[in-house]
Amino acid sequence: MKSKTNIFVLMLLAVITCIILFPVYTVLLNSFKTRSEMLVSFLAFPKEFTFDNYIITIQKLKYVSRFFNTLIVTVLSVTGIVFFSALAGYKIARTQSRLSKVLYLLFTLSMLIPFHSIMISLTQISKIVGVRNSLWGLSIINIGLGVNLAIFLFTGFSKSIPKELEEAAAIDGCNEFQVFRYIAMPLLKPIAATVAIIDVLWIWNDLLLPLLMLTSSKDFTLVLGINQFFGLYNSDWTLALAGLILTSIPAIMFYLVFQKYIIKGIASGAVKE
């Protein structure tokens, strides 16, 4: 009985995995074909593997400089999101005032607003306050857009930290910030890792916001650069696909390294179960 359901679940998972991986597979496959071969036989295995697409893409995409552009935006944004949300979420969780409840509500409610409904006014405002056309400006907006989910997660997680730990730390000689720094933050690490992973994947791969914010080609991120392969009259499909693969590799590597930091129940053993 049990093994039957197991087999069923396994098959279901296999099917779902295939469906999800199929586009990735075609991207990978076609990134090794010449343009004409791709147009003729999209699904077939390449007759001969060519790395030309990759070599050309690395040059045309200005891969190295745009890699660093993307890296700067991602690091600035994610660091900012984690830092500010951890502080805010922790403080909200530890403050029993009406103001903190209202703030929490505002942050969480803002998750319901779709990005597309604010993107025009966001672009205008960013121009007025002078954060458009710069990587740090884009990062600031990313932080603003990212903190709501992160604060939601940090607040919830902070509440699960036993209060006695912080009281013990206060007696051991910590002021409020040191309690956060030495006790709360280390215990919030798993949720910080979760937030970082979610946001790295989002910001690294984001197209729309960089498209609105960055106009000068020297500031372009990788995804924005790939977008340029699609011109008005012709599109360099194979180059774009190779570019996509090259863009995803760092993100995937990041995920593989950091996923192990999402450990459940690290606070166990602090207080009696």
Next chain:
Amino acid sequence: MATVVLKDINKIYPNGFQAVYDTNIEIQDKEFVILVGPSGCGKSTTLRMLAGLEEITSGDLYIDDKRVNDIHPKDRDIAMVFQNYALYPHMTVHDNMAFGLKMRKTPKDIIEKQVKEAAQILHIESLLDRKPKQLSGGQRQRVALGRAIVRHPKVFLFDEPLSNLDAKLRVTMRAEISRLHTKLQSTMVYVTHDQTEAMTMGDRIVVMKDGFIQQIDTPMELYNKPNNMFVAGFIGTPPMNFHPVELSGDKLTGPGIDLAPTSEQLAKLKEYGSKNIVFGVRPEDVEFVENPKNWINAVIEVVEPLGSEIILHVRLDSDTNMVVKSDPMQQFTVNQKVKMGVKIEKCKFFDANDKVDATGKSENPCII
């Protein structure tokens, strides 16, 4: 090293609930003081005010003659052991113990020396590299103690530190904390709801109920001279038996009871004037002897042989019950009729009027 003085301390929580009323306690240097009382009586609240974890609504708290009401916990030079240990889960045992010293910028070599010393005292040297979750409950408790003693604080605060341990370990740790007190010679305040812990460990005991202090005394004084019925019933196991009686002539009579108090007792009772009296007798103040002077007739309902003694649950002539102790040499059977001798000079008499006055203290005061 340190005295602690609580002066007229009140605690009202933000929701308006008053947990502690007009508390006055003077704790001497090197004294081991126990706060004891039933659940919700305000023991933890009092302790947390000492620690600075809870604001004091009114009154003054002095540590070594310095008013510390508005001083942050970290600057009070105290250590606290929590009921659930509150060990830092992300730090090793060593780092847990060293943390307080590190925060106080103690030089490294001194930290190492003190951690080692504390670990030796508590026999946890072999656990220093482990994380809290790799420890058993008793080991965690030791580490929590270690974290407290490593800093040599002025005052130790304990909030029911043994209540998560099994009965056997509790007895061991009880003795260990007592030894620790002798060794460290520092002021300790210890919260428990277990009267055995209170009696065995404390130099003095503060008995609390509903936020009011009922009595502050040494264990033997509490046992022999309780202020009121609550204290008399709280101290001692099995607890004291209470029976409503009336003073008629020179006799105390009640359902199944007909006793002649000593002349001293009689004088006090007559002087007090109240006719309605509660008579209290401890299980150990009943004896099974030939021709007792004062006695109560009873029928045995349950026999609990404990080896060193026998506990008897008996029914008096009416439907009142009592719990009494007997020495283990005697033979008892269920439904046996017995004539229990009462050591009347050891008995206590309380005012049956249980009205609480404004101080909350004179609930069933002890007459003699």
